[in-house]
Amino acid sequence: MSFSGFASPWWLLFLVVVAALAVGYILVQRRRLTNTLRFTNFELLEKVAPDRPGRARHIPVALLLVGLTLLTIALAGPTSEQRVPRNRATVVLAIDVSLSMEATDVAPSRLAAAQEAAKSFADDLTPGINLGLVAFSGTASVLVSPTTNREATKTAIDHLQLSERTATGEAIFTSMQSIETLAAVLGGSDQAPPARIVLLSDGKQTVPESPDDPRGGFTAARQAAEKDIPVSTISFGTQYGSVTIEDEQIPVPVDDPSLEEIAKLSGGSFFAASSLEELEGAYDTLEEQIGFETTRGDASRPWLMLGVFAVAGGLIAAMVLRQRLP
Structure with missing residues (x-):
């Protein structure tokens, strides 16, 4: 010492x-x-x-x-370094609900596995953390504003509905707005509570086409970094996944590079998961990163x-x- x-x-x-x-x-x-x-x-x-x-x-x-x-x-x-649970932090879980999440390369389907892992994440996250839920496809919407009420979040996760297209940038912008709204409501401190976005997706952004578009994923990631809100991304699925749309088999491979770049630009972490077990492992790691902080104590x-x-x-x-x- x-x-x-x-x-x-x-x-x-x-x-x-x-x-x-x-x-x-x-x-x-x-x-x-x-x-x-x-x-x-x-x-x-x-x-x-x-x-x-x-x-x-x-x-x-x-x-x-x-x-x-x-x-x-x-x-x-x-004194020594000690891990203590966070009691003042905000996490927004953004889940991709585009049609590609119907693929069954991850049993029973990408969406079903994502729902199960997300509910487990909500249960295991430090109780004092405010957890919100954003669902995104062609647009993004806040299903649950950040709250310590885990039941509300899990109920919303159970009722996720699939839709067309993938607007990754909108998911990040919407999540940031939700975090900032809660910080403004809480007030009482010169410094906003630490925040993190956890974004799960299985495919490439389709709306807009370019991730560097003003509403694109890379642009959103850069703004998140400026606001000190890391975006940790989880690429969920395999390269051989496919879905059937109007009797046509359409391949829906995961897009690791773009999600990894979003994490890099924003200062977050990147995870690749091709099974429910790997997805739960990624969430476990995030729980350790988000749910606890290291301080020097007696x-x-x-x-x-x-x-x-x-x-x-x-x-x-x-x-x-x-x-x-x-």
Whole structure:
């Protein structure tokens, strides 16, 4: 642990006192030995000198010095990195409901698997986080404004309906607007609560055609980065997926590159999932990233406990070995 890892590091100067006590004890023992050797009649010395437990007699003092060292460290306020649940954050889950999500390359279908994993994500996310739901196809709409009420979100997930086309950029813009609306309603702080968009899609953006269009996915991702709202994307499906539209089999391969670029531009994370298990794994990772934050907290309790045990052990050893307190 570095010097900066203590809340009150100047207490560590007391270790000089502990070291001085240790040196003093050694000097006293040597002086006693010198005085003892002045006796010339060793037979008389053996009769008058009390029996001593040999080197074991040093155990009480050693334990007391160790205890003082540990208690001094505890007084200095050692800190450590700790993971604590977030109680003030916003997450918007944006789910693609374009017709390609009807593909059955992921059993029982992309949409059904996405619904199951999304509900599990809602259940496992830290309770204090506000979770919202956006569905997008040719347009995007807020189905549930960010709230801590998970039942509302899960009910909306169960009632997702498929539609034509994919407007990825609109999904991001709509999610950002939902986050900003909640931040304005909550107020009470100069700094908006941390926010994240989790976007699940299986295909390439079709509305508008170019992701760099003013309403395109790449443009939306850049604006999200400017507002410090990372977009974590999940590419869900396989390269051989297909759907049947008007008796015609149409291939609907996933589009990893564009979703990965959106995550990169916005400062989020990218995940590729081709099964329900992989999708749940991606959500688990996101829950760890979103649901917890790392802070420096007090870590003095273990040092305090060890110090007390060492001091108590020293006193007990003194009474057992020397029949008196040191």
